[in-house]
Amino acid sequence: MEVELIAQMIVSGLIIGGFYSLMSIGLSLIFGVTKMVNFAHGEFMMLGMYLTYWVWHFTHADPYMLLLLSMPTLFLFGALVYKALVDRVIGGIDEQQIFLTVGLSTFLQNLALLSWTGTYRTVTTAYSMAILSAGFVTISVPRFLAFICSVILSVAITLFLKFTKTGKAMRATAEDMEAAMLMGIKPRRMFLLSFAIGSALVGGAGTFLVSFYYTWPTIGSIFTLLCFVTVVLGGLGSIVGCMIAGPIIGIVEGLGSLALGAEMKLVVVYAVFVATLLFKPRGLMGKRML
Amino acid sequence: MILEMKGVTKSFGGLVAVKELSLGVEKGEILGLIGPNGAGKTTTFNIINGFYSPDRGRVVFEGRDITGKKPSEICKLGIGRTFQIMKPLKRLTVLDNVIPAAFLRADGFDEAKKKSLEVLRLTGLIGRAESLASELTHADLKRLELSRALATEPKLLLLDEVAAGLNPKEVAEAVDLIRKIRDDLGITIIWVEHVMRAIMSASDRIIVLHHGEKISEGVPEQVASDKKVIEAYLGESRIA
Amino acid sequence: MGSKFKIRKNYLYIAILTALLAFPIVIQDAFLVHIATMIFFYALLASAWNIIGGYCGQFSLGHAAFFGLGAYTSMLLLLYNSVPLWAGMFAGGLVAAACAIMIGLPCFRLRGPYFTLSSIGIAESLRLIFLKYRDFTGGAVGLEIPRFGSNPMIGPYPLPHKFLGDPILYFQFDSKIPYYYFALGMMFIMILITSRIARSKLGYYFLSIKEDQDAAESMGIPTTRYKLISLLISAFFTACGGTYYAMYFRYIDPDFVFALSLSVEIALVAIIGGLGTIFGPVLGAALLVPASEEMRAWLGGTYAGAHLMIYGLILMIAVIIVPEGLWPRLRRLIRAKGWWE
Numbered sequence: 001m002e003v004e005l006i007a008q009m010i011v012s013g014l015i016i017g018g019f020y021s022l023m024s025i026g027l028s029l030i031f032g033v034t035k036m037v038n039f040a041h042g043e044f045m046m047l048g049m050y051l052t053y054w055v056w057h058f059t060h061a062d063p064y065m066l067l068l069l070s071m072p073t074l075f076l077f078g079a080l081v082y083k084a085l086v087d088r089v090i091g092g093i094d095e096q097q098i099f100l101t102v103g104l105s106t107f108l109q110n111l112a113l114l115s116w117t118g119t120y121r122t123v124t125t126a127y128s129m130a131i132l133s134a135g136f137v138t139i140s141v142p143r144f145l146a147f148i149c150s151v152i153l154s155v156a157i158t159l160f161l162k163f164t165k166t167g168k169a170m171r172a173t174a175e176d177m178e179a180a181m182l183m184g185i186k187p188r189r190m191f192l193l194s195f196a197i198g199s200a201l202v203g204g205a206g207t208f209l210v211s212f213y214y215t216w217p218t219i220g221s222i223f224t225l226l227c228f229v230t231v232v233l234g235g236l237g238s239i240v241g242c243m244i245a246g247p248i249i250g251i252v253e254g255l256g257s258l259a260l261g262a263e264m265k266l267v268v269v270y271a272v273f274v275a276t277l278l279f280k281p282r283g284l285m286g287k288r289m290l
Numbered sequence: 291m292i293l294e295m296k297g298v299t300k301s302f303g304g305l306v307a308v309k310e311l312s313l314g315v316e317k318g319e320i321l322g323l324i325g326p327n328g329a330g331k332t333t334t335f336n337i338i339n340g341f342y343s344p345d346r347g348r349v350v351f352e353g354r355d356i357t358g359k360k361p362s363e364i365c366k367l368g369i370g371r372t373f374q375i376m377k378p379l380k381r382l383t384v385l386d387n388v389i390p391a392a393f394l395r396a397d398g399f400d401e402a403k404k405k406s407l408e409v410l411r412l413t414g415l416i417g418r419a420e421s422l423a424s425e426l427t428h429a430d431l432k433r434l435e436l437s438r439a440l441a442t443e444p445k446l447l448l449l450d451e452v453a454a455g456l457n458p459k460e461v462a463e464a465v466d467l468i469r470k471i472r473d474d475l476g477i478t479i480i481w482v483e484h485v486m487r488a489i490m491s492a493s494d495r496i497i498v499l500h501h502g503e504k505i506s507e508g509v510p511e512q513v514a515s516d517k518k519v520i521e522a523y524l525g526e527s528r529i530a
Numbered sequence: 531m532g533s534k535f536k537i538r539k540n541y542l543y544i545a546i547l548t549a550l551l552a553f554p555i556v557i558q559d560a561f562l563v564h565i566a567t568m569i570f571f572y573a574l575l576a577s578a579w580n581i582i583g584g585y586c587g588q589f590s591l592g593h594a595a596f597f598g599l600g601a602y603t604s605m606l607l608l609l610y611n612s613v614p615l616w617a618g619m620f621a622g623g624l625v626a627a628a629c630a631i632m633i634g635l636p637c638f639r640l641r642g643p644y645f646t647l648s649s650i651g652i653a654e655s656l657r658l659i660f661l662k663y664r665d666f667t668g669g670a671v672g673l674e675i676p677r678f679g680s681n682p683m684i685g686p687y688p689l690p691h692k693f694l695g696d697p698i699l700y701f702q703f704d705s706k707i708p709y710y711y712f713a714l715g716m717m718f719i720m721i722l723i724t725s726r727i728a729r730s731k732l733g734y735y736f737l738s739i740k741e742d743q744d745a746a747e748s749m750g751i752p753t754t755r756y757k758l759i760s761l762l763i764s765a766f767f768t769a770c771g772g773t774y775y776a777m778y779f780r781y782i783d784p785d786f787v788f789a790l791s792l793s794v795e796i797a798l799v800a801i802i803g804g805l806g807t808i809f810g811p812v813l814g815a816a817l818l819v820p821a822s823e824e825m826r827a828w829l830g831g832t833y834a835g836a837h838l839m840i841y842g843l844i845l846m847i848a849v850i851i852v853p854e855g856l857w858p859r860l861r862r863l864i865r866a867k868g869w870w871e
Binding site: 095096106263278 | 591836
Binding site for chain 3: 339340341360361362363365366370377378379380381386389390391393394398399402438439441442
């Protein structure tokens with residue numbers, strides 16, 4: 001295999017990996033704080049994608065501007081989902097927690113299918129086709145923008161968790177809920193917040209994604225799986241882990257695509273998942289959030 | 291010696307929970323394990339029982355090295371245990387809670403059920419056999435924990451704070467039951483407890499842990515008047 | 531009111547069994563026979579899922595992996611080697627069992643959502659693999675039971691030999707009635723197996739693992755081993771269901787047999803009916819299959835999306851309001867009214 005091809009794959013993998021990190025941080029945050037897996041995570045992103053698409057469709061606003069719309073909207077949506085549904089099963093039995101979001105995922109996917117049909121949609125902008133070159137490596141501008149913004153958002157959420165009072169409260173809840181309660185933190189508020197923030201982050205990721213990729217109602221499934229793998233590789237509940245794992249998965253995906261063909265990308269990623277479970281089940285960074 | 295711990299050390303992160311702990315338990319005795327909070331008592335149980343693997347040291351049961359074995363293997367070898375934070379199988383009945391434990395030594399459902407009923411008679415839960423575990427009182431949950439452990443026909447029983455949360459009458463009943471288990475069934479008992487009256491009155495010997503180390507050992511009267519022990523408890527502002 | 535209706539359990543069972551056996555002969559409606567067959571089919575799948583999910587508490591969202599492996603193993607054996615499907619069923623079960631060990635071993639040593647996540651991944655991976663290697667598997671075009679005397683097709687390409695044999699040996703009938711009895715028989719066997727497990731060491735061990743793994747270990751239960759056993763049983767019978775699907779519909783393709791929506795449907799039937807009970811899955815199937823057929827009639831062209839959307843809604847509501855399922859509630863009601871003896 002030519003060195004250039006591999007180098008290109010690695011760079012592309014890093015770029016998309018940064019995006020995967022952002023996409024997955026929300027899931028990791030929700031799990032870290034609530035100990036629940038949000039199986040509808042991909043669908044929240046799908047909603048962010050469609051929201052961005054439709055507003056762009058009618059206003060032709062730049063998608064990155066629409067971040068100011070998609071993130072708050074998804075924040076509220078996540079909070080709503082928590083309050084109306086998740087709160088009823090938090091602390092309940094396993095099957096309730098798993099199948100509630102599974103049902104939500106199925107519901108949202110098919111609601112989208114009915115509302116907007118299965119037609120693939122994407123957002124095109126003046127710079128959609130633009131590329132940057134560095135030697136023999138080319139980077140698509142929309143992807144690069146997404147990468148930069150993903151990194152910015154990832155760093156922002158890390159700073160939030162590390163330095164703000166609320167962020168610290170969330171970390172405390174994630175680490176030891178009983179101790180947190182003794183400190184006067186209300187766990188359910190933290191759960192609500194983690195859902196809201198997690199949704200906002202993945203909704204924002206959706207806004208980026210639709211600017212260089214297509215959206216369709218069932219896109220959530222694919223990306224939820226990618227998120228799971230990233231989160232587990234990084235360490236369930238670890239934000240820093242996500243940031244490291246994202247690029248790794250991006251690169252693995254790219255190399256897998258070279259080796260076995262684009263259709264088998266997910267299979268290679270899944271193999272990484274199984275390998276993680278076999279050799280480092282706690283993930284690269286373990287369970288601590290930061 | 292039915293059980294020996296030799297130089298067992300266990301740390302979590304930077305914290306040393308148990309440090310160079312060596313102790314021996316004679317067959318048929320009731321050994322009390324006491325110490326202020328955080329002394330490492332439950333950690334010790336978790337190591338004996340197989341939930342934790344010690345960083346250093348060995349655990350020998352009936353001459354066999356059981357260090358690092360899985361809890362289910364250790365149970366099979368004859369060590370039973372109750373939990374401080376109780377773990378009833380909530381959605382099952384009392385009887386159905388005990389039957390899985392009985393299956394360890396029983397052949398088939400009928401024998402398991404028979405053995406379970408016998409155990410429930412011994413622990414006084416027979417009247418509640420068909421109640422759901424989630425409906426039991428605190429004292430009865432303790433009996434359930436005990437029943438499950440007894441159903442595995444252990445040679446050594448690890449009791450973790452059986453008297454916690456019980457009123458004086460219930461404590462007395464618990465002590466009687468524990469004595470009976472040793473006297474009638476010949477089971478060796480290691481007992482972690484905070485209710486001093488109970489453990490001091492029923493134990494043959496006491497071992498005191500403090501910050502993961504053994505600071506005193508002997509018959510209850512000796513230990514009760516040991517200055518080190520008194521300091522350890524007073525120092526922690528805690529007398530049971 | 532209660533005492534007048536004391537029903538003897540055994541008489542009830544015999545009555546139901548007789549009714550089921552006589553049904554297709556008495557009711558000459560092919561559509562109703564089809565509905566009944568589908569009820570048995572989903573009851574079988576949900577019962578199999580129930581072994582690992584309902585009893586053992588390990589929730590799989592990828593049982594389609596086993597279903598598809600069963601369907602493809604037997605179908606490929608039929609096309610390449612002329613092995614009748616009912617014989618290939620056993621091979622399908624074994625392949626699925628092997629797959630079960632592969633995902634069980636890394637996951638069951640761990641606690642947490644890993645098994646559920648893995649199950650999604652394995653089904654998806656198999657779907658992609660079977661789509662890609664189409665020269666062997668037929669790919670997206672799928673595989674069809676060939677007509678007698680013609681060449682079997684792998685996707686769009688014919689194999690060199692002709693498919694010969696006796697239709698009865700190959701269980702190929704024009705009427706739906708034999709398929710009805712076959713499905714009934716399979717469901718019956720599954721119910722029998724579930725009830726044997728429920729009253730045995732296996733059943734009690736599974737339930738203990740589900741309720742509290744630490745307690746289970748302390749009672750001498752090797753939890754990893756028993757989780758694996760549970761999954762093996764579940765996978766084997768789910769694969770048998772996959773082969774049955776191939777028999778009945780005569781056509782399979784990766785996008786259906788490995789679909790996530792199928793995995794979710796199977797779990798849904800078990801959950802609605804009642805996890806960890808013997809008859810729960812049967813009740814679940816009896817409710818959901820006719821309901822989905824009704825929806826199909828009602829919603830016409832938009833069916834695919836609406837049907838699943840409603841399933842999602844039902845799942846959410848069920849999990850919040852009746853997490854233990856409908857069968858336990860029904861059972862309590864019957865007992866309370868004193869109808870049972």
